[in-house]
Amino acid sequence: MNREPLQVRGRVLSVDRAGEYHHLTLVAPGVAERTRPGAFVALAVGGETSAMLLRRAFSIYRAKASGVYGDTVEVVFAVHGSGTAWLADRRAADEVDVVGPLGRPFTLPTEPVPCVLVGGGYGSAPLFALAERLRERGCPVHMVLGGATERRLFGVLEARRSAQTVAVTTEDGSAGTTGRVIDVLPEVLARTGAPVVYACGPMGMLRAVAGLAAEHGVWSQCAVEESMACGVGVCMTCVLPVRDDDGLVRMVRSCVEGPVFRGERVLWDAVGTVPAGTVGAPRVGPGR
C-alpha cells in the first residue's frame, strides 16, 4: 500500500468540545487509508493572509477510509496559541489544508502479548487506533490515562470500551488516582506482565515512562512532540539526540524518523542539547 503522505484540501466536518480539548473531524480524501496508529497530520492555519506560515502538527486520533462522509481524519487538540485558537474557531465546511499522514507509526508486536498504553492529556488520542490494531492481533490492551485535571483527560469512556483495564490519574484528584501516570505504571506493568509499553504525552512523561520501562526490562515506544517547522523532513528543526543502531548518537528528525521512537534510544536528559560525542558535534562556530 502507498504510504506516502498526501497534501489535500480538507473540509471541516465538525469541531466539538471534549473536556478542555477540541475534537476536529476533517474530510481529507486519501489520507485515512494511508494512516497507521501513531502517524500525525500537519495542518495549515490562519488562511491565505495569515501571518502564521508554519503548519501545526497533530496526532491522528481516528482515520476512516470511505466512511459516511468520505475519508475522514480526526484530531484532538488543546488551544495553545493562535494557530490552535484558529482551528478551534472553524465551522463545518471550512477549508483546512492537510498534509499527512506523516511520521513513523508505532511498531506492533509480532506476538499476541499484553500491551500497556500510556496517554498524557491529549496524548491519549492516537492510542485508540493503536489499541484496535493490537486487539486485532490478539494483544490484550491495558490503558493508563493521566491529566492535570479531569477535564484534561481524553477518552476515558472510550478506553473503558477498548481496553481490558484502565487506570486513570489526575494531579488534582478530580478523577481516578491522585498523581501522575508514572505513579500507577509500576503496578500496571506488574499486574499485566506486559513486555511493551506505548506512550504519548508531554516530554517529561515520556522520559519517565521510558526510564521506568527500562528499569522493568520492558520495551517502550514513545511518540515525542518536538517543535516542527515543516513536518515532512526538510527543515531540520525537530531533532533530538537518539542513539542509532550503530551505537552512535545522532541528531535525528522526529518528523520523519519519529515521532515514535524506542524509549531507550532517546537521550531524554540531553533533549535540547547536542550531547558531546554526537556525530558532527560542533568544533567551529556554525553558520546559518
Next chain:
Amino acid sequence: MNREPLQVRGRVLSVDRAGEYHHLTLVAPGVAERTRPGAFVALAVGGETSAMLLRRAFSIYRAKASGVYGDTVEVVFAVHGSGTAWLADRRAADEVDVVGPLGRPFTLPTEPVPCVLVGGGYGSAPLFALAERLRERGCPVHMVLGGATERRLFGVLEARRSAQTVAVTTEDGSAGTTGRVIDVLPEVLARTGAPVVYACGPMGMLRAVAGLAAEHGVWSQCAVEESMACGVGVCMTCVLPVRDDDGLVRMVRSCVEGPVFRGERVLWDAVGTVPAGTVGAPRVGPGR
C-alpha cells in the same frame, strides 16, 4: 455635538450581496450619531493573526443612531483584494474593529438650491444620506448613477425613491444610457440649473466631473479615494496636491482634510506627483 472619531469593537449584523457589491451592517456604538454624509470608517481586517495590518477605508452608506439593533453603520463595498475578501466572508456576530466617523463631510448649501449628486459604482453609497440631508433643507435632489455594468450600479431603486430625477449610465449599456456619467451630466446640469454638484467615485470620474462643473460655473464637492495607511491623519500617505485658500499648493491629507474637497481646488492632473511650486517641494534628496 462631539464629532471626534471613536474606536469601537463593532459586531456584524449582516453581510448581503448587492449586485457585485457587498452591503455590510455593523453594530458600532456611538459612531452613527457623530456621522455626517461623506464621512468614512476605517475597518481592521483579518483578525489578530492577520498579515494585513492596515485598516481599510469605506464611505458610510447609512448610519442609524439607536435603531432596533442599537447604533449601526452600513457600508457598501467591492471585493478588491484580501482585506475586502475577508470582510465579505464575515458572518453575523463576528467582530470587526471600527474607527470612525473619519474625514470632512460634504458641505451643505445654505440655500434650498437644486443639487446634482453623481455616484460611480459603489461611490453612490454615501450620496443617499447626503440626499436626505439636502431634502431636509429643501434642496431638490437629482442623481446620476454610473457603473461599468448594471451589476456595478449601487442603489438605483433607492435613488428613484429619494431623488426627483435619476439618470443611469452603464458602459456596456446593460442599464440606462450607454456611456459614462460625464456623458449625461451636461444635460442634467442644464435641465436642473443646479449650482452645485456632489460626486463620489473613481478618481477619473471625479476629475471629469470637477472639470465639467468648472466649465459650467457650478460648484463641485468631490469625495476622493486615496490609498490610506492610517485614515486618522498621522501617517501622511494619503496626500494629494490641493490649492489652499492662500493660493498655494500643498500636499494635503485626504483622510482629515478630505475626503471631500472642492473640485476646483484639487490639482487633478497632478495627483500622483508633487507639482513644481508646491509648498516645500524637494530641492534635496529626501530621507525616510
Next chain:
Amino acid sequence: MTTVESAGGPTTGSDVDLGVTLAGVYLPTPVMTASGCAAAGRELSPFLDLSAIGAVVTKSVMLDARSGRPTPRMVETPSGMLNSIGLQGPGIDAFLARDLPWLVERGARAVVSIAGGSLGEYAELGRRLGASPGVAAVEVNISCPNVEDRGQVFACDPVQAARAVSAVRRGIPRDLPLLAKLSPDVTDIVTVAASVMEAGASGLTMINTTLGLAIDPDTLAPVLGGVTGGLSGPAIRPMAVRCVWQVHAAMPDVPVVGVGGVRTGRDALEFLLAGAHAVQIGTVLFNDPSAPHRVAEELRAELSQRGFRSPSEVVGLAHRPPAAAPS
C-alpha cells in the same frame, strides 16, 4: 520550557508601577509613539490620553517645510508596510510655534525628532530646538541622505552618524537628553552605536525602517513614488530585537528605546528583556490608534504575572547566562 518567576510569585497589576526614567526623563509608562506614526500627537487625542502615555515622539521635522514624495507613498506587505513619505512637514519654526506648544499644554512629554540633509542643517536644528522650551528629549533621525556626501545616509557610516549627532548636541542644553535613532541597514550596528554615544548621544532609538521595495505586478513598475521605501511593522520585529540585543550586550549601560513591530505587551516585554528601557509603537498605530495605552496595560499584566513590579526590573534580563535560570 520553563517559566522563570524571577521576583517571587505573581503580583497584582496594581502592584506594578510602569514609570521609567529614560536618560533622565521620567515617563509614566515605557510605551511611546514612534516618529512619523503619530504626526505631532493631535490626531491621536481622540483615541488616547496623550498625557498618560510614555511620550509622543513627533514626526521628524526638517529645517524648512517639505512637501514629501509623490504618491503612492505606502504599500502593505506581509505583516508590515513600506513607506516613502519623504519627511513631509512644516519645517522647524512652524513646528515649534504651533505643534510643540499644543503637546506641552496637554501635559504630554514631547520627544522632538529632527532630520537634516547636511551637518549644517543638523546644527541649525539643534540651535533652534535648544532655544525652545517644553522639549522633553530630542531624537535625531540620521536615516537621511547627506547631500554633501553623495547622498550617503548618515546612519550608515559611523563617522557621519557621529558628526550629525554632535552637530545637534552642540546646540542643545547639556541636560536635554538626545536619542540617536539608528538604521538597521549596516553591517555592524554596534560600531555605529558606539560612535554616536561617543559623539554625545544620551541614548539610542533602534530601529528605523529597513530599506525595501515593492513592484506592482499590474503597472510593472515600483509601487512607491519614491521607488524604495522603509519596511516597518511586526515583520521586522526580530531584526529590531536583535539590534537591541547586540547593542545592549556590547554597551549594557546605554539607555535604549526599542522600536520595530511592537504590537502587544508581550512584544514590549521582549524588547525590555533584550535590553530596551522603553519602546515605541509605529506601524501598529495605524492598525490600532489606541495601541500605546493598550500595550502599556498589557505589559503591566505581563510583568505582574511574572512577579515583577517595574519595567526596569526586566531590562536586559534575557542576557543572563543560561545557568542563572532555574530549570
Next chain:
Amino acid sequence: MTTVESAGGPTTGSDVDLGVTLAGVYLPTPVMTASGCAAAGRELSPFLDLSAIGAVVTKSVMLDARSGRPTPRMVETPSGMLNSIGLQGPGIDAFLARDLPWLVERGARAVVSIAGGSLGEYAELGRRLGASPGVAAVEVNISCPNVEDRGQVFACDPVQAARAVSAVRRGIPRDLPLLAKLSPDVTDIVTVAASVMEAGASGLTMINTTLGLAIDPDTLAPVLGGVTGGLSGPAIRPMAVRCVWQVHAAMPDVPVVGVGGVRTGRDALEFLLAGAHAVQIGTVLFNDPSAPHRVAEELRAELSQRGFRSPSEVVGLAHRPPAAAPS
C-alpha cells in the same frame, strides 16, 4: 494605476514557455527550492515532480558531518520565522555518495549548496564537488563565520566573500555555473555583489536570511538554542526585492536568482520584474510543500494575462524609466 500590456494582448497559458537559461543551465521553470528548505529533495518527492521544477537547491553541505545547533531551532514570527539549524548535515562525501545520485537519477537539476568555515574548506569543497558528475550548478553559501577571521561572516566583507568564491571557483570546471549567495546584512550589497562577480561567480542568489532574535517571554531567555537566528519568509520579501533591484540596477547583465518570501506567482513576477532570472522558495515550502509547482503555474498565468510568452521577457522590466510606460 495603469495596466501595461507590454507584449500585446493576453496570451493563453499554453503559449507561455516557462523555460529559462540561467548562467548557462537550462531550467524548465524559473522556480527552484531554496537551500536548507528542501533537504536534498527526497522528502518533497511525494508532493512534487522534482524533475519538472526549475531545480532543487540542496541544503548547504560542509566538508564534515555536522550535528547542527541545539533545539529549539526555530520560532515562528509574523509572516516569517527564525531558524538556527547550524548547518546540520552529513558532510560532502556522504552527500556526493548518497544524496546527489538520487537526485540525478530522478532527472532533477541539482544545484549543490556548499558552506565552509575557512577558505581552505571552501577550496576543498570545490575540489570534491568539481570531481563529481551530475552537478547542475554550485551555490556558495558565504553566510558563515570565518573561523580564521574572528568569526566574521564571509558575506559581510567584500574581500572575504570574494576569496571564498574564488577558492571554490578554482576547484570546479570552468563551465560549471557558480552562484554566490549573498547576505542582506551589509551596508552596501552592490559592493559585495561586484566583488564576488569579479572573483569568478557566474551569478548571484539573493538573499540569505537576515539576522534576528526572539525572546521567550516565559523563560525570559532567547528562544533559539543558537541565540540569534536567520529571519526568512514573506516578512522579508520587500528587503529581498530591494537587494535584487539594487544589484540589477548596478549590474544589469549579472544573472540573479531572487529568494526571500516568495509565496505566489505574483511574488515570483515581482522578483523577475526587479531583475531576477529565477526565484527560489524557502520558508513557504513549510507551508506548502508543493509550492514550486504551484508558483510556477501561477507565474505562467500572470505572464499569460499580461501577454508575455516567457519569463525572460519580464526580467528587469520594472527598471524602465517611467516615461516608457504608456499612461
